[in-house]
Amino acid sequence: MTTDEIAPDIFRISVYVPEINLQFNHFVIRDEEPLLFHTGLNAMFPAVEAAVRKLIDINKLRWIGFSHFESDECGALNRWLEIAPNAEPVCGLIGALVSVNDFSNKPARVVTANETFATGQHRFRFIPTPHVPHGWDAGVLFEESRKTLLCSDLFHQWGEMKPLTHSSLTERARDALVQSEAGPFANYVPYTHHTGRILEELAQLQPTTLAVMHGSSYSGDGAKALRELSVVMREVLCPDAARGK
Ligand SMILES: [Fe+2]
Numbered sequence: 329m330t331t332d333e334i335a336p337d338i339f340r341i342s343v344y345v346p347e348i349n350l351q352f353n354h355f356v357i358r359d360e361e362p363l364l365f366h367t368g369l370n371a372m373f374p375a376v377e378a379a380v381r382k383l384i385d386i387n388k389l390r391w392i393g394f395s396h397f398e399s400d401e402c403g404a405l406n407r408w409l410e411i412a413p414n415a416e417p418v419c420g421l422i423g424a425l426v427s428v429n430d431f432s433n434k435p436a437r438v439v440t441a442n443e444t445f446a447t448g449q450h451r452f453r454f455i456p457t458p459h460v461p462h463g464w465d466a467g468v469l470f471e472e473s474r475k476t477l478l479c480s481d482l483f484h485q486w487g488e489m490k491p492l493t494h495s496s497l498t499e500r501a502r503d504a505l506v507q508s509e510a511g512p513f514a515n516y517v518p519y520t521h522h523t524g525r526i527l528e529e530l531a532q533l534q535p536t537t538l539a540v541m542h543g544s545s546y547s548g549d550g551a552k553a554l555r556e557l558s559v560v561m562r563e564v565l566c567p568d569a570a571r572g573k
């Protein structure tokens with residue numbers, strides 16, 4: 329378990345699971361109305377809770393965001409709602425209607441496409457990204473003041489990685505995708521006729537930090553990274569399209 333500040337007041341709490349050689353990263357934005365992105369798995373809750381309590385007053389935790397309905401993204405949501413009386417889940421309409429409002433002990437604050445909300449010094453924009461990285465309900469939050477993209481499973485890397493790198497993630501992401509496709513995690517990420525457009529929309533936000541759920545986060549030209557990831561995904565997941573067929 330490690331905690332690192334990857335951008336001003338944006339913290340990455342990382343749990344490495346050696347049995348599957350994978351990091352699970354949870355992000356805390358410390359602000360007047362703190363936001364947690366990824367609740368983590370139920371099994372990790374005690375460890376992540378202890379780390380979050382070192383960063384913020386849990387009574388002030390206001391927002392709990394995630395990309396899509398999956399246990400590492402939001403499995404411990406109700407555990408957080410039990411200990412954080414002012415916290416509220418925040419997600420898109422599909423997430424709320426299809427899963428979250430049935431699962432959660434508190435209804436979600438629904439954000440529409442490109443809607444923004446402020447937490448104090450930071451302002452977040454919700455961008456629906458259906459099936460990117462996966463899930464009909466998928467979306468991401470873009471922190472506009474620091475230009476940090478909370479990008480969930482995009483740029484997934486296996487292994488115990490440094491919290492933040494300035495080096496390109498492109499080849500690591502390619503290796504991870506190739507490795508996933510060759511084993512039991514095949515079909516982890518789909519490639520649809522919307523994938524390239526959605527990644528281009530994210531690139532146009534010009535993020536300078538990519539907060540990655542599995543592996544290192546990235547500081548640098550996020551637009552370039554997202555465009556390179558788009559090529560990698562097309563080449564690995566849809567080679568016929570990459571060859572123009
Ligand atoms: Fe996921």
Ligand SMILES: [Fe+2]
Pocket residue numbers: 400401480481541542
């Ligand atoms: Fe994930």
